[in-house]
Amino acid sequence: MxxxxxxxxxxxxxxxxxxxxxxxxxxxxxxxxxxxxxxxxxxxxxxxxxxxxxxxxxxxAGYDEEREGFDALGVAQIPEAQPDRHERHRPVLAGVSEINADSTAATAGPYPARVTDTDAANATWGDDASEGELVRLSNNHVYALVNDAGFGAAVVQPSPRDGGELPDDRVGELRGYVPIEDGVVVDVAARSARPDRESAEYHELPDEWPTGIRREEYRALKGETVTKTGRTTGVSSASVEGSARASGLTSARTTAR
Missing domain, CATH: 3.30.300 (GMP Synthetase; Chain A, domain 3)
Structure with a gap:
């Protein structure tokens, strides 16, 4: 099939x-x-x-414009961060400025998670990673620089573009990632995290808003509204026009508004 x-x-x-x-x-x-x-x-x-x-x-999709093709990493200039997101946040919230110290600017990923299997075949973990360890997730291109960063590479919050620098703004080190290569359908990496410096909250999203990963009945998401929070575009919403499933993961196509 x-x-x-x-x-x-x-x-x-x-x-x-x-x-x-x-x-x-x-x-x-x-x-x-x-x-x-x-x-x-x-x-x-x-x-x-x-x-x-x-x-x-x-x-x-309603953009009414010509495009040569999709290039997720093809942004030539990095826009300024939304108000307050470029500042230093302790504990670290999802949606604020954060990235590998050797890069420019991006967004802190979702809630901290626990490492469950450092021997998983589709991921690469550093020697310092251990099962049960608390980590924060973001994209491979944010923490691991598209497979180029070494394990232990520093992550800073805020991003260097927003004034973050070592050693004062160091919030963790690269622990593991799913390599970006042919056939891979996710863009994810993990950094180390200290419980006293991390928050499960999302910047500017009320506590009562649901946050999580949809794994079952993903087709029922069509027509639903999803909301995200990020460094550059702040809080925005979109309607799910379609969804697909691959390798046990669910993805959704959305129309922003």
Whole structure:
């Protein structure tokens, strides 16, 4: 049975932002920044001609603009942080400025978690990582610099772009990550964390708002509203237009507002 991952080559097509495969209807759903007719597309950019053995649905995501393709790391300039997020926070909250000390600026990841298996085949852990240890999660490109950082590399809060520096703003060290390579569907890394310096709260999100990972009945998320908090764009919401599951993880496509 195919999965969304089997159609990720469509991300190289003109205007394509995301893809998902719906096994219930045998449909490949392609999200685009602007919908164009076949006469306006080269054959290599026409997703209906790239996928001929499945149903194909092209969804206009509403950006009304031309895009060459999706490049998650292709931001040339880093915008200023939202008010207060660039400041020093102790304990550290999710959604504030934080990154590897050798980089520029990014966002502290979600709630602290516990290491359960340092021998997992799909992850790489440093010798200092131990099962049961408290860690904070963020992206590989935030803590591990796309596999380039060594274990023990310092993480600072706030980010260097926002005035963070060693040693005063050090909040942890790189403990482990899932390597970014062909076939990997997550972008995640972990740093060490001290319980007295970490918070499970999310910056500017009320305590009563639900936060967590959806693992079951993920298709029921369609039409729901999700909200995130981050260094640069603050608090924003989006509606889930579709979801897909791969390797036991759930991902969602959203339309921001």
């Amino acid at each position: 195919p999965s969304s991952e089997d159609f990720e080559h469509l991300l190289d097509c003109r205007n394509v932002l995301g893809v998902e495969y719906d096994d219930e209807t045998d449909t490949v759903r392609v999200f685009v920044s602007q919908k164009l007719g076949p006469d306006d597309l080269d054959e290599r950019d026409d997703v209906t001609r790239q996928v001929t053995d499945r149903n194909v649905e092209v969804v206009d």
